[in-house]
Amino acid sequence: MSDSPQTAPPGAPAGSSPIHAPRPSPQDSGLNLKPSGRMPAALHLDSEPGARTIGETRVENAVFSCRGVDVFYGSKHAVKNVSLDIGSKQVLAMIGPSGCGKSTFLRCLNRMNDTIPGARVSGEICLEGQDIHGPEQDVVRLRARVGMVFQKPNPFPKSIYDNVAYGPRLHGLAGSRAALDDLVCSSLQRAGLWDEVKDRLSQIGTGLSGGQQQRLCIARTIAVQPEVILMDEPCSALDPIATARIEDLIAELSKSFAIVIVTHSMQQAARVSDRTAYFHLGSLVEVGETNRIFTNPGHRLTEDYITGRFG
Numbered sequence: 646m647s648d649s650p651q652t653a654p655p656g657a658p659a660g661s662s663p664i665h666a667p668r669p670s671p672q673d674s675g676l677n678l679k680p681s682g683r684m685p686a687a688l689h690l691d692s693e694p695g696a697r698t699i700g701e702t703r704v705e706n707a708v709f710s711c712r713g714v715d716v717f718y719g720s721k722h723a724v725k726n727v728s729l730d731i732g733s734k735q736v737l738a739m740i741g742p743s744g745c746g747k748s749t750f751l752r753c754l755n756r757m758n759d760t761i762p763g764a765r766v767s768g769e770i771c772l773e774g775q776d777i778h779g780p781e782q783d784v785v786r787l788r789a790r791v792g793m794v795f796q797k798p799n800p801f802p803k804s805i806y807d808n809v810a811y812g813p814r815l816h817g818l819a820g821s822r823a824a825l826d827d828l829v830c831s832s833l834q835r836a837g838l839w840d841e842v843k844d845r846l847s848q849i850g851t852g853l854s855g856g857q858q859q860r861l862c863i864a865r866t867i868a869v870q871p872e873v874i875l876m877d878e879p880c881s882a883l884d885p886i887a888t889a890r891i892e893d894l895i896a897e898l899s900k901s902f903a904i905v906i907v908t909h910s911m912q913q914a915a916r917v918s919d920r921t922a923y924f925h926l927g928s929l930v931e932v933g934e935t936n937r938i939f940t941n942p943g944h945r946l947t948e949d950y951i952t953g954r955f956g
């Protein structure tokens with residue numbers, strides 16, 4: 646007999662369940678499942694106002710809890726009634742066809758949509774129990790607590806040292822030059838870049854290779870001691886070796902931070918994440934333990950996407 650829990654999906658390695666939340670049965674989602682357990686592909690979520698996400702939207706030890714989040718760009722409804730928790734020290738992968746609202750939802754988490762003219766966000770988004778839209782919320786501080794790494798590495802046109810020191814200086818995190826030096830060094834070490842740059846900290850950050858620039862951006866993000874790191878397709882501009890380094894880094898960083906990564910690569914989602922969320926036309930169709938999503942998806946749309954039938 647296998648010693649894996651009875652709830653483990655077929656094909657999941659024993660003891661591989663990083664999710665501790667109780668798993669509601671698919672029927673709890675309120676969806677009318679076919680005997681196969683999968684939703685018909687024809688289900689159009691727009692026309693099903695009662696349709697809710699399949700899977701475990703909630704987790705224990707949530708850093709973020711999002712309830713009923715909608716985003717509009719003018720009249721364009723880009724994110725539709727999404728409820729989703731993000732677990733502490735976990736990696737959540739967001740997948741789905743282009744234009745399904747992944748980046749838009751990601752930007753809700755540190756209020757980056759505030760910077761987009763015409764964007765309107767509603768619903769409740771709590772970080773450690775605090776409403777991020779609350780009147781007491783300091784958005785600059787929020788963006789330090791919830792850092793972001795973009796598709797294209799975007800170091801400042803400053804020295805490597807100053808790129809990493811920027812946030813700690815802005816937020817007054819280092820009391821002395823020695824403390825700042827330590828913080829720059831430890832951030833570069835944690836980002837796996839220290840050995841490559843320690844002898845040229847005064848050189849310009851934009852002079853590094855693409856993969857090094859992305860690790861510099863990660864060092865800059867972690868230098869302000871965030872709780873969550875958002876990554877929007879962080880490897881799509883990188884070669885396979887640089888990508889592998891970032892993936893290793895994600896595994897290492899998830900020991901300290903919650904990470905939300907948008908990726909177009911199913912293999913990457915499967916390699917780096919604990920949970921996977923599948924979006925379609927602005928709706929969160931399904932979310933669950935990554936092994937389960939890839940071995941036993943509960944919705945035909947998820948299955949069609951992960952098996953490459955569309956996307």
Ligand SMILES: Nc1ncnc2c1ncn2[C@@H]1O[C@H](COP(=O)(O)OP(=O)(O)O)[C@@H](O)[C@H]1O
Nearest residue numbers: 718721723742743744745746747748749750761
């Ligand atoms: N700044 C914007 N203004 C208007 N529409 C936008 C803007 N950004 C995204 N959208 C639209 O919102 C939808 C979701 O986009 P996005 O979140 O970028 O999707 P994804 O990241 O999944 O590819 C798309 O239809 C896109 O065209």
Ligand SMILES: [Mg+2]
Nearest residue numbers: 747748749907
């Ligand atoms: Mg995107």
